Amino acid sequence: MPESSRDIILRRIRESLQQPTPPKPAPDFTAPLHPPGSGDLAVAFAESFVRVGGQLYFCESEEHFYDQLFTYKKEKQLENLYVWEPEIKKLLHTGGLVFHKDESDFVAQADAGLTSCEALIARTGSVLVSAATSSGRRLSIYPDQHLVLARTSQVVADIGDALRNLQLKYGPEHLPSMISLTTGPSRTADIEKTLVLGAHGPRSLALFLLDDETAATPA
Numbered sequence: 001m002p003e004s005s006r007d008i009i010l011r012r013i014r015e016s017l018q019q020p021t022p023p024k025p026a027p028d029f030t031a032p033l034h035p036p037g038s039g040d041l042a043v044a045f046a047e048s049f050v051r052v053g054g055q056l057y058f059c060e061s062e063e064h065f066y067d068q069l070f071t072y073k074k075e076k077q078l079e080n081l082y083v084w085e086p087e088i089k090k091l092l093h094t095g096g097l098v099f100h101k102d103e104s105d106f107v108a109q110a111d112a113g114l115t116s117c118e119a120l121i122a123r124t125g126s127v128l129v130s131a132a133t134s135s136g137r138r139l140s141i142y143p144d145q146h147l148v149l150a151r152t153s154q155v156v157a158d159i160g161d162a163l164r165n166l167q168l169k170y171g172p173e174h175l176p177s178m179i180s181l182t183t184g185p186s187r188t189a190d191i192e193k194t195l196v197l198g199a200h201g202p203r204s205l206a207l208f209l210l211d212d213e214t215a216a217t218p219a
Helices: 005-018 041-051 062-076 086-095 159-170 212-216
Strands: 055-059 112-115 119-121 126-130 145-151 179-182 204-210
Touching: 041 055, 041 119, 041 204, 055 062, 062 086, 062 145, 062 204, 086 112, 119 159, 126 145, 126 159
Parallel strands: 055 204, 112 145, 145 204
Antiparallel strands: 119 126, 126 179
């Protein structure tokens, strides 16, 4: 008597259950989460940074940086730009740019803060900052606008590369007490799903990206 359709299905199920289950491959926790990127890391970072809401100003030289920052201050009507890191202070003095060099009236008047950073993450467009600089914990968080001066040589592919560089720079026993990733302006939509900028930090993030090779090339 020929098998019915039901008997055929049941037989196949029984045969399948009798087959040994192949072992699952062990996960490789050392493998990268994402495939390695290709192309120019600086370009990849710029695309990611703009995509998450950052304002990018590419600077071919220090003189170009002075012009870009002067124009930015004028357009944004920034009267109170705070800068606490000695190297950036020296740079702005050379360019004849006006800024607040100490904490005088910081809480009441801090329109913007200009800081350096530890690294730029190409994959996510994030800026890695730490408390190891003279900007401390506050200058990148408290003002309404966070301005960053960085160099193309600081761009790395992913967060893992940035953290390894930090360990090499400071040593595993002396890492900064605060390490923070900034990905675009501070934003939240917790209340009634309405997007609000500046809820937990700066309302805007502007990056002045200085090309190392161009800046080092004699005029």
